[in-house]
Amino acid sequence: MTEIEPFGPFEDAFLIHPKRFGDDRGWFEEVWNAARFREQTGVETDFVQDNASRSKAAGTVRGLHVQSPPMAQAKLVRCPRGAIHDVIVDIRHGSPTFGKWAGVTLSEENGLQLWVPRGFAHGFATLQPDSEIAYKVDNPYSAEHDGGIFWNDPAIGIEWPFDTASAVLSDKDKAAPKLADFPRLFEYGA
Template sequence: MIATKTKLKDCFIIEPRVFQDDRGYFFESFNQEAFNKLIGKSVNFVQDNESFSSRGVIRGLHFQKGEFAQAKLVRVVKGAVLDVAVDIRKESPTFGQHISVELTEKNKKQLFVPRGFAHGFSVLSETAIFSYKCDNFYNKESEAGILYNDPSLNIDWKIKLEEAQLSDKDIILPTIEAYFK
């Protein structure tokens, strides 16, 4: 595995070593010891989640508050997404900044999103299967989010916004400014 630092502190792009031949491929999608060494700290994942979505779906920008905050290691099993992480740590020098990375079944890249970040993705392929590991259990009462099209974030989701498919709750999330007032 290779870890590449992003402009956001503690957020990494992870690239596994892929072995290919005429039969197909093999790669280790996760190794706890190697992962912790690469990012320089110990993260204990306790829950795996998977979602299936169609082209144009935007999921996010979500996070868990307080003691239920979650770090995530995300990847695409099938298809392609634009994955987005937004630093919402008020004390961080990169507060309110975001990164986006295309995760696909072909490039096999993963994104490590630490606690204190909002996370979301848009589906660029006809369909996508998205998988993520979390280091804390989901808690409905701690669920929160930031509006996907917050003008201060200016995120290019790489899809036409008039074609975007969002959940009812994602459409009414607050802007980052309103959330942190």
């Protein structure tokens, strides 16, 4: 049976350990089960879009991304090829964990998945070349509501597991505002 546990200091983010069943041919795992997730977390969701990306170089950073209300997104993230260091940051004003972060390695080998609730910025860095990320979202992409926070904001203090001087970034991610300058879009408990 899939195990689900709270992730980091957050009460509504979860790390999912799908059970793999293997034999001499390889393995099988159930990637998503809505009823089991709801039963173990109390969270009900309807995914409306699946996304995937591939990064050529190790040390590629994507994020910290967030989509603002009313198009805010919760995400279920996994890494079907390679390995990434996946990070979330609580950006809900009034939250006891506002500005706190937690990270985990998601990889092809470990099969772990991360549930990212609404009100969290999300990003990752590739740990191996040609890593792929796949994630489900509960609201479609909206360019008008797309935003981000600077990936290496010292006020957040994310401990990236690679030499950050060699990070590969998009122009958009290089120019993202720091958390202190990010608009107040999410309120805890709202």
